[in-house]
Amino acid sequence: MSIITKLASTLPARVRSEVYEVEKEKRTREGGGADVLSRIFGRRSAAGKPVNLQTAMQLSAVWACVRQTATVISSLPLSVYDKRDNGSRDTVADRFAEVLTVSPNADQTGMEFWEGMVAWLMTNGNCYAERTDGRLGLSQLRTLPSISTEPFRNADGDLMYRVRDRGKTEVLPRDKVFHVRGFGFGSDVGLSPITFGVQTMGTALAAEESAGKIFGNGMQVSGILKAGQTLTAEQRVQARKMLEAYRGSEAAWKVMVLEAGLDFQTLTMNPEDAQMLETRRFSVEDICRWFGVPPIVVGHAGQGQTMWGSGVEQIMIAWMNTGLNPILRRIEGRVRKDLIAPGQRIKRYAEFNREGILQMDSKAKAEFLTKLVSNGIMSRNEAREKLNLARRDGADDLTAQTAMAPVQDLGKEDTP
Known part of the structure; x- marks a missing residue:
């Protein structure tokens, strides 16, 4: 990522859009990279809000969906096994198992590594890690930011990975990258819920911003200032300055003094309308659909639904079967295919212990x-x-x- 691209995130929307177009054209000439920029700057929704990883994570529903899924999966016990001929299995305790479960690299624990990988998988649809092989096989897995990693095919059709990190661009072959794909149509990449859910999340961001502005104005929406005569330019400036003193929640319940025939008529709005409760409630449920997480998992109970009892237990079981288990199977399958040698795949495998989810x-x-x-x-x-x-x-x-x-x-x- 160039310095221009990094600084562009602090610029106004119009200027940021112009910088994006310049960088997009530059990256296209260099070979790819336009999709990476779209993930960085985001796509603008019909509600007028740009949606990318940073803005989407400001929504509590998105944050909770990603956090809950990532922390639950990363906290499950992960073990490596060798299958016996009689169907039983032996637990493996070698360097390969240590990298997967205890110390993937010099900086992270096993839980921290898998938490980050699942978080990238949930938001970007893909998670990547650079693998390093030593004399005895796999020796390290280092997480690569999915937002700056781009799979592509070279002229010979081989899968390669373009990684932009610390101002440098490096191309890695497929045997140096551990890549877990999310839901997709069988291509080289999974699909990002943030990219495809831009309208849902853009609407939620706009609703949150509107509610915040209303609360910032002391729960009072704009009103109408009536005058019995035409105001001069100087009088209009004075009227604006006078109204500024009564803006914001800190000015609530102040008494406004009007003179010279001025009359202020407020446009009333009840607290329920101001909070847009139904819109914001629906946004939570809609976002949960994009991430495959039951609303009750993120602390949102539907109409007439309780937060306790056997019904919640059944919801948790359904989440494990339809939401968590597919992610676990993706990780386990990719570990077996990419990290275990071809001659050992028939007997050796890694598996998460699902019983950790359903504690009685x-x-x-x-x-x-x-x-x-x-x-x-x-x-x-x-x-x-x-x-x-x-x-x-x-x-x-x-x-x-x-x-x-x-x-x-x-x-x-x-x-x-």
Whole structure:
């Protein structure tokens, strides 16, 4: 990104638009880059508000959708496994697993890395990380800002990545970039909800700004100042200065003194209209649709919907199945395809533990584990691990209740 482009974000909208056009033409001559600029400057909505990552994240609904999804996924336990021939699996604890789960690079923990990757995936539709391979294989993953990373095909049809960082442009081959694509139509990139939801988010930004201005004016909208005669230019200036003293919320309930036949007539608006409650409520629900997050997850209850009870539990289960699980599968599939050697993909894989999402209360969890152990589905040691308790000797065997007997054996005595 050039210095001109960085400074343009502080300029007025008209000047910023002119700078954008100049930079767009320049980047097009250099080979690509116009789409990167559109993501930086944003697209203007019909409501007149430019929508990009920075402006969209100022909406509480967008912030909550991205934050909730990113933090929930990054907090799930992630492990690397080797599949056995009998269908069971062994947990892998090598350098590859350490990079994925504990220390992806010198600066980030595993949770911080995946939180950033999912946040970019939610907003941009793509997340990227530069991979570094050492003597023993994968040694580092460094997050690349999606807003300044651009996939493209070279003359031979090979997928390459143009990365603009710290004023420099670097082209990386596909084997040096870990790229997770979001929802799309099978192309080299996923689709950005901010780009396609520009009208929804632009309308929400305009509504928030309008509400803020109304509150800034002490909940009073503009009125009409009547005069019994034509005012001179000097009198008009004096009238404007007088009205300025009564603008803003700090001027609420001040008494205005009028003279020379002036009469001020206010245009009333009740508080509910001023807050535009229905418009802003619908904006939250509409934004949640773009990000695939139930409104209740971001603290927004629909009409007649409670924030507690079994209904919310079912909503959370639905969110895991239709919202979170597809993202987890995308990450797991891309890890298996791009980060694991071809000869090992058939047996080695990485997997998030989904059980971390659906945590039950202590009573329900105890009943759940008891049923699994008593029916021979889980050993006592495996149940102890679910409770973060140490393993015990002699508790690895599967056990089952023996009170039940086949119908044909009823009434028979046991043979010694």
